[in-house]
Amino acid sequence: MVNFIWLFFIVAGVGVAAAQGNIELVTQATFDGAKSGVTVCFGLISIMVFWLGIMRIAEDAGLLKLLASLLRPIVRFLFPSVPKDHPALGYIMSNMGANILGLGNAATPMGIKAMQELQLLNSNKETASPAMCTLLALNTASITLIPTTLIAIRMNFNSLNPAEIVGTTLMATFVSTLAAIFVDRWYRARNSIQH
Template sequence: MINIIWASMLIIGFIVAAATGKMEEVNQAVFKGAEEAVVLCIGLISILAFWLGLMKIAQKSGLLDLLGRMLSPVVSRLFPEVPKNDPAMGYIISNMTANLFGLGNAATPMGIKAMEELKRLNNGRDEASRSMITLMALNTASLTLIPTTVISIRMNYESANPTEIVGTTIIATACSTAAALLIDRYFYHRRLVKRRR
């Protein structure tokens, strides 16, 4: 559906530009946007490579395992249907850890693997389980301690203080994570009440 929306917006934009005689401006905007996208991506690659390298060092040193053990009691309460030593739990913790450090691109593969494992635990059904919905809510809202990608973008655009957003990011993502969990639990309990009637 999203592809249809984007394609429609693109086609409508070209039609309006052609009808109003502004195709030259559209062409310039397309090429300028493409150039800026390449510069932005190269800047992001460098900062992501740096943070992924740090994550690899943290993994080899055992820091990620320690963080995983610290998160394990919380994650076990959030995902009570997932057995403690199941591979899904490891992927969920890895996904949450990557999101904590603002590594959304690194968190995505782990989130996908966690969803695959949760689907296996859900007997391969297409209907999302409680754990799958909770993971999606947490992954989307995600508490972030270091907004790596945003800091990188701010550095690329020569911000005077690219890290000044860290405090507000922690507050905003803490609020979004709390809201996501409250909404997730509200709808889960509401569904349970409907089933009992």
């Protein structure tokens, strides 16, 4: 669906530019967008390499195990249907840990692996299980302590204080995570009453 929306925007933009006789603006915007995209990517690569290095140091120092042990009771509460020693829980904790540290790109592979493991537990392969829905909600709304990607983008565009968004981001992601958990629990309760 999203592909069709983007295709519509592109075709509509080119059509309007052609109708107004400004097709050269489309070409200019294409090159400007490509240049801007490359610039942003290089900035993101540097900040991602830095934070992934910090993550590796934290892993070697045992901080990730500590974070996982702190998350374990929360994960057990949020995913009661997943067996205690199932591999999905490890991937879920890694995903949550990476999201908390603001490493969304590093969290994605863990989230995909967690979904694959949860799908193995799913009795109805055509419908997402409650645990899969919970993971999706948490992954989307995750609490973020350090929004590394946003800080990197702000640095690329010469922000005077790229890290000033840390407090507001923490508050916003805290509220969104609580809302995601509340809505998830509400739907679970509603569905259990209906069945």
